[in-house]
Amino acid sequence: MKFKNFIIGAALLGSIIFSVCAATGRLKIGNDPDTKAAETVVRNYFKYENEKNKEKVLSTLTDRFKSPNVVWGYDDLESIKLIGIQEEMNNNIKGSYLKDGQGSVNGTTEKNLKVFRVTYRVKYKENNKSAQESGKYVWWFNVIRKDENSPWLIDDFGEL
Template sequence: MKLKLKLSIPVMIIAFIILVGCSTEKNNKTADSKVDSAQSVVVNHFRYYNEKNKDRLLTTLTEHWNASNVIWGFENLDSIKIVNIEEEKDEKVKKGYLSNGRGRINGTKENNVKVYKVNYEVKYKKDGVGPQDSGIYDWWYFVIRKDENSPWLIDDMGV
């Protein structure tokens, strides 16, 4: 009986350590997903664009993109993919969006906007048809939210 008790205590301690370790890892992943959620919107945007899935693409964008005059160009798109993405650290870019860009129109607060510089490669079936030809481009993506409880959405993009 004493031998079983001596063996069960280390087993319980090991099980406890494993449970605590898994719980800590899960919490870290949750915290990371909140930090990365703005960037993941941009990543999903490119994925849905490459899939030519307008309905899913619109889930990554603010409402003004769901207009009848927006031309997606899916019929000429061969592929589009991110080469590199990183958060823009130059505050001048963010401030430009807030004071001169769409941020001035929609009243976005500084803590509710993130800017990502995206290097991407796009291939078209036929060049010279759309606003750009096949190639590698660097664009900024302005991702906003209404408040801390709202989802991140792409509001603007460009060079």
């Protein structure tokens, strides 16, 4: 009888923890198509960066990155690898982009914004001129679309 009560108690506790996490936004339930599509853009960005394919990288970015002044640094890059990606559910992070960041300029709405916490590892050649050093980084990636019929594109990224 004690074992049965233990199992019931453990199941109840697990159910409560799951419900609290879901209600507070700390747990993403399901994989909606918009999130998957936006995540795929970030994954492709890293794939194309590692391939040093500027044209394909540009296909993952908004037009603001298509300036002729952008220095890509591919001569110094040895490799870049995506380690992990997780959708950021903190509304303060999203609000920061929408109210104070690039979203305040381009008119992005919360519905058309996905923010991802991305962990990646980059390796540069010796004597590189990059602003970064080789190592592991965690950055936020802001992925937007103009409307529900537009593609998701990376509009901003940077360190946490």
